Every structure is written in structure tokens, then in C-alpha cells.
Amino acid sequence: MPVATDFYEALGVAKTASADEIQRAYRKLARQLHPDVNSEPGAEERFKEISEAYEVLSDPAQRAKYDRFGADFRRVPDDVDERVYAGAGGRGGGRGGGRVRHARAGPGFGDGFDSGFGGGFDGVDVEDLLGGFFRNRGSGGPVAGADQEAELELAVEEAYRGGRRRVSFAGAGERGYDVDIPAGVVDGQRIRLAGQGGRASGNAPPGDLYLVVRIKPHPRYRLSGRDITVELPVSPWEAALGATVPVPTPGGEVKVRVVPGSSTGRRLRLRGEGLPNPKGTPGDLYAEVRVLVPKKLGERERALFEELAAVSDFDPRRT
Structure with missing residues (x-):
């Protein structure tokens, strides 16, 4: 060096x-x-x-x-x-x-x-x-144990509801821990396990173990802090006419009103339906509209779409 x-x-x-x-x-x-x-x-x-x-x-x-x-x-x-x-x-x-x-x-x-x-x-x-x-190296007196960190991977649903979970880490000598996960933990938050870190010498206290929460990617939900975004598939007629449709959330299914004339990308806000916050305001859930069309049309469906095309003067390329 x-x-x-x-x-x-x-x-x-x-x-x-x-x-x-x-x-x-x-x-x-x-x-x-x-x-x-x-x-x-x-x-x-x-x-x-x-x-x-x-x-x-x-x-x-x-x-x-x-x-x-x-x-x-x-x-x-x-x-x-x-x-x-x-x-x-x-x-x-x-x-x-x-x-x-x-x-x-x-x-x-x-x-x-x-x-x-x-x-x-x-x-x-x-x-x-x-x-x-310094343990077992003859430092001449009690030495407190070192604090340690380990990552704790959680699914979005686990972060939402919290609960008690048994975890173990290879880096901790395969020790197992019963961890109380607070409802609404966010990515990067640390959960402290007092006295579960490095061993001490003499009568000094052991260190603490800090579990750093890492929320795993989810096929449906996207997180930003406590806010959650979820795609909301709707049919062309639901988007055009408006409708009340179900939306999946980590806490269960809720209903949302799709306003008439909604296009793909429109965000519908469900206040307080994001990750809970034990010490303050919970996050929000955003349902992002995605208009889907049938891959195959029946005879009657095709006739109706053709009729609509004939009578409508709507041009999305000029809107």
C-alpha cells in the first residue's frame, strides 16, 4: 500500500x-x-x-x-x-x-x-x-461486542401487514431469531435486535444486530416510500363510459371509480391505502389505468366496433 x-x-x-x-x-x-x-x-x-x-x-x-x-x-x-x-x-x-x-x-x-x-x-x-x-485477544479488560447488520428481505404484503417471523442468517452462525416486524416498514428501515450482535469479553454487553429491510420487487406493486402504484386494467367501454371496478391492494381488494373518458396512464388516488405508518400518515395507493382491447372479437362485437368507427369523429392522434 x-x-x-x-x-x-x-x-x-x-x-x-x-x-x-x-x-x-x-x-x-x-x-x-x-x-x-x-x-x-x-x-x-x-x-x-x-x-x-x-x-x-x-x-x-x-x-x-x-x-x-x-x-x-x-x-x-x-x-x-x-x-x-x-x-x-x-x-x-x-x-x-x-x-x-x-x-x-x-x-x-x-x-x-x-x-x-x-x-x-x-x-x-x-x-x-x-x-x-478484540475478544479473546487479551486486550486487558472487558470489551463491548460490536454491532452487526444483516439484510431482511420482505415481500410487499409482509411489509404491509407486519407480524412475527422466524429468520436465520448464515453470517450469524446459522442462529435463528424471532423478529417482530412492524406493519408498514419501508425499504432501508432498520429493525434492532438488542444484544444479538457481536459477543463481548468480560462483563461487557454484547452488540446489537440490525436487520436492514429490503422489500423484494413485486409483479404487481411498485413502491415509492409508503406509496404504492398498481396497474388497473379496464375495457374500452369502462374507460369511455366510466365504471366501478375492483383494485387489488396488499390489504385486500377495494373498489375504485373509473371516471368516464379515462385513458391509459391516468392515475386514480386511493388515499391511505398504501403502506401503514404507525407514527403518522399512511401512504396512498395509485391505480394506474391501462385500457385493454379484446384479442379476438366475436361477430356481434366486431359489428358494434365497426358501427362505432363509422359514427365517431374521435381521432386520438389529434387529441
Whole structure:
């Protein structure tokens, strides 16, 4: 892996990055590069680099000093006169900088490796960040279990009505769970199973398991948030004259009034017939008109259509 030449480059952030942006960048890289989860050549070296970069950039005073003096910032006294330092050949600006050095080594991470920063800095606890990877590694104290995620596929009808369901995941050691699915869950919603995530060490609590809802494509229904769209096939005479016709919904069949003169594509709104919302307004259901004609005409039907064609001055290409 390439070696960064600048603390900002090491974390992949701009020099104007906020403290939150720096923290998020470090957490993301730490999950990818920690030696307990990444055995690629150079991963350990990069982890040390990002750890040192975060130690410096997460401390406002150290960051300001690094921005002024670059790679030499540690050799510059706190009370230095910048003009004197520059005149003596010092370098500032934090732009060239030397190579990011390795973090100090010491006990704490197991296998003789440590970030050198006591397991966390300024709001980011590395052991909490990677909790599940530290069990059985002799970290010296209780370590909380890591939170975990798994996808839960649901049919539209299941998302609509909710209920209790038994699920299991291969990635969770084939463990089974009884899950209470709230009525009206939407795609991307997370269902929390407290204490069912990564195991902890000592007396620390286990992590949580989050089930991310993924609603499967449906041959009839299209979802947009809580709103549902369904095609509504109608005959030419129903479309022209109007009619009351049944519409299938995940909650059962309802009736809708097709207004006279409806063409394909017209949307009829059924308020509140979409996905339920336990905390607010339910979604709506839209019945989208689709005018269908008979594939084969009987003798009488053909005569009637011919009569209609003869008397009507309707031209859909000029409408």
C-alpha cells in the first residue's frame, strides 16, 4: 500500500476538513486496515499512519501547529516566534511535510501491536470501533461486542401487514431469531435486535444486530416510500363510459371509480391505502389505468366496433 506524505493525505481528507469529517474518515479506514481484520502487505503500516494522523488532526492545538510547521512541527517549541523559525530555515504550512511516521508500539491491541494512543483519541475508541475483533485477544479488560447488520428481505404484503417471523442468517452462525416486524416498514428501515450482535469479553454487553429491510420487487406493486402504484386494467367501454371496478391492494381488494373518458396512464388516488405508518400518515395507493382491447372479437362485437368507427369523429392522434 502506498505511504502517505501528509496527515491529510493519510486520511484522504481536505486541509479544510471539519473535525467530524476527520473522525469519519479515520473510523472508515480503521475498520478496513486494522491488522486483526486485514492481513494484506502494508495494512499494518497504513493503520499506524492513519492512527498518528488522527491523533494529531483530532487535537486542535496539534493540528494548528502541524498546519503552521508541517512535518517538523514536533521539533518546534510551543512558544517559538514563527518569523525567527522561518529565518532559521524552518519550514511551515503543512503542505510538503515529510512522510507520516509510524505510531508508537506497545501493549494493548494484542500480538504486540498498538496504536500507541491508549485505544482511542478524542471521541473515537478503537476498541469500541472494532469491538468484535478484540475478544479473546487479551486486550486487558472487558470489551463491548460490536454491532452487526444483516439484510431482511420482505415481500410487499409482509411489509404491509407486519407480524412475527422466524429468520436465520448464515453470517450469524446459522442462529435463528424471532423478529417482530412492524406493519408498514419501508425499504432501508432498520429493525434492532438488542444484544444479538457481536459477543463481548468480560462483563461487557454484547452488540446489537440490525436487520436492514429490503422489500423484494413485486409483479404487481411498485413502491415509492409508503406509496404504492398498481396497474388497473379496464375495457374500452369502462374507460369511455366510466365504471366501478375492483383494485387489488396488499390489504385486500377495494373498489375504485373509473371516471368516464379515462385513458391509459391516468392515475386514480386511493388515499391511505398504501403502506401503514404507525407514527403518522399512511401512504396512498395509485391505480394506474391501462385500457385493454379484446384479442379476438366475436361477430356481434366486431359489428358494434365497426358501427362505432363509422359514427365517431374521435381521432386520438389529434387529441
